[in-house]
Amino acid sequence: MSNFSLINKENIKNSNFVLDEKESHHVVSVLRLKENDQLTLTDGQGTIYKAILNEAHKKAVKGKILNKEFIKHERNYKVHLALPLIKNSRFKIALEKSVELGVDELTPIRFDKSVKSSINHDKLLSSIHSACKQSMRAYFPRLNKIKNFTEWYDDQSVNIVCLINSDKTIIEQIDIIKNSNYKFNNPNE
Numbered sequence: 496m497s498n499f500s501l502i503n504k505e506n507i508k509n510s511n512f513v514l515d516e517k518e519s520h521h522v523v524s525v526l527r528l529k530e531n532d533q534l535t536l537t538d539g540q541g542t543i544y545k546a547i548l549n550e551a552h553k554k555a556v557k558g559k560i561l562n563k564e565f566i567k568h569e570r571n572y573k574v575h576l577a578l579p580l581i582k583n584s585r586f587k588i589a590l591e592k593s594v595e596l597g598v599d600e601l602t603p604i605r606f607d608k609s610v611k612s613s614i615n616h617d618k619l620l621s622s623i624h625s626a627c628k629q630s631m632r633a634y635f636p637r638l639n640k641i642k643n644f645t646e647w648y649d650d651q652s653v654n655i656v657c658l659i660n661s662d663k664t665i666i667e668q669i670d671i672i673k674n675s676n677y678k679f680n681n682p683n684e
Contacts, residue, residue, distance in 0.1 A: 498526055499631045501624055502536040502544065510560045512536070512546060519556040522548075534558065539627065539635035541566050566633040575600040577647050580609040587622055594626035594636055602639040602647050614641060 500522055506513045514522060522528050529551050536544040543564050550557040576598045578589055586603075593601065601623075603614050619638055627635055 498528060498532070498534045499628050500526075500534055500536050501628060502538055504538045504540075504542075507544075507560060512544070512558055512560055514556040516554050520553045522556045523551050523553045528556075533561075535631075536560075537627070537631075537633050539624075539633075541568070541633050543633050568634070573599040573651065575602065577602050577604045577644070579604050579606055580611040580614065580641070582610060586611075586614075587619075590619060590622055591626040591629075594623050594632070595630040597632070598636050599634070600637040600639065603641045604644050604647055605641050606644065616640070 500514065500518050502512060502514060502518070506515070522534065526534075528534060528548055530548050532548050532551070534546045534548060536546055538544075543566055545561045545563070546558045547561060548556060548558040574597065576593050578586060578593070578601060580586065580603055581589075590601065603619075605612065616638065623635060623638060626632075
């Protein structure tokens with residue numbers, strides 16, 4: 496397990512930091528870090544901080560920033576994933592795995608026959624933050640409000656859509672997929 500945690504930039508002053516109660520509890524109770532242990536922090540906006548703990552209490556962990564590094568996005572495109580509203584446990588797993596794989600933006604999609612009609616936005620943000628810590632991501636993906644499928648498409652992103660067609664295998668549809676990608680990347684042709 497990595498010593499990776501989240502911090503709000505507002506909680507850093509003059510190279511000193513204080514973690515909020517939730518992160519402090521995680522650092523002390525889960526990671527079991529103590530005074531003088533090192534910790535890696537991220538603000539979710541691309542900055543990674545190397546730090547050392549001065550005080551380690553469940554309600555407030557305090558320490559000193561040793562150095563910081565800005566991590567530049569390696570891709571010149573954004574991946575925007577639509578997740579259909581499915582049962583909570585499956586939706587949470589799909590959300591966590593997509594975050595760990597590097598999705599930049601997530602939009603829950605409501606269909607006519609969706610099992611659910613709403614989500615708990617705060618719980619999903621918490622799951623995103625946990626997945627970011629697990630995968631040591633410097634950037635938090637954006638979580639949008641629920642949309643219908645037709646509202647979801649974003650012409651500034653790589654939009655991922657899964658089409659299940661039981662008549663043909665993925666190999667048999669590869670030409671269709673390649674032509675779709677070619678049309679997306681060359682809209683004037």
